[in-house]
Amino acid sequence: MKATAAISLLWQLLAFEPAAVSACLTAAEMRGENHISVLHRRQRMHNLTNEGTIPIGVGDRFQQGTVLPVGIGSQAPANLTTVYNVVEIESATRSLVREYNLQYFETPFKTYENATMFGIKIPCAATASKAASNASYTVLLEAGIHARERGGPDHLLNFISDLLWAEGHGTGLIYGGVEYTAAEVQKARSVGVVVLPLVNPDGVAYDHATNSCWRKNRNRASASPNDTFSIGVDLNRNFPPAWDYRKTMAPGTTDAISDKPSEIVYRGTAPLSEPETQNVAWTMDQMPDLKWFLDLHSMAGMMLYGWGIDTNQGKDKSMNLVNQAYDGKRGAIPDNRGRGFVYGEYYDPEEYVAATLAATNVADAMLAAGGRNYFAQQSAGLYPAPGGSSDHPMFRALSDPAKHKWANGFTLEFGQPNEKAECQFYPTVEMHQLNMMETGAAFMEILLSAAKLS
């Protein structure tokens, strides 16, 4: 076998070998089985329940924004044995705002169940707090877009708490096997950060109330009366990149997006049809110099960089997602030249180096923090997934370069499946605390990369 053929075969195996879990979907879900049929089979085989998974918090441990969340990297938190409920996510956010004089903002579009999404702006240390201009914010971090991926908002808020606490006390941070010096904390604080801690408030509230392994939002507009699965849109398939997959992608190249409401990866009725995704896009549009975007997910143990549509190439600038001449050719990995699918997504070589370096640093730090393997790889290497959030900042720069600068997008998949639970996305208390350490190191690395590479 020639080397090129061997590499091609290896790539094929890597790309298509069915893993136990592929970024936010179980292997069975990837085959198109819904989580209830899978769950029933798993229950029958293994007597599974969600017992033993970390419970959801009751009440409000942050007492209406007056008690700070305590991070695992700076202190010894006493309250990491339950997951923050929806009230607590907002309350913890408000307490950070109050303690550190941050700017709290609400996004303009209300969810189907009338929730208001919110975020915080954390100006870089050099800028006088609330006077910071939007242009000084270069990093956007978000969590909670997939409802069942428990712990994401907690990890993000606790990291922010760690970072600001360490800055204020002139100390470093320790996440398991990784130590950051006080100087590194100051370096991480040299970038302005915007945080959206809970992108899918309706979905998370529903998942917490039902333990139903719910992924989507709760929009009922496309739902059929007797099919509870037809409720909701997969928000991470509702962004514009390649959303119109039957046109943009080569036939048969992706099962990771669907136009059927009962599917777990239902894309919605139009790109950005959902208030939640409109709010994310709106937040990005408020940041003229956005450079780094990270969307926090679980539980595949991977740091994914873009693109999520096809393999990357750095030679032909015109071969890209907005060039309609390539419609119908994207997503074949490896390309099938006999059928005319020859396509690679353009990624500026300098930006590519920056993105892959940052992703590698994140994966390495997570491994060092918790001792579990993390891999940095291209998102499309798992499966091509149109409509994803992390491709959006790059896509909007391609679509309208006069208005938007390029920003590198990442999907961070923390944790590992909880094989003993009906819903493998619900960690145990021990897993949750390990996830907290690993994500703390990951957030530090992305900020340090932003500080170094911007």
Ligand SMILES: [Zn+2]
């Ligand atoms: Zn996810």
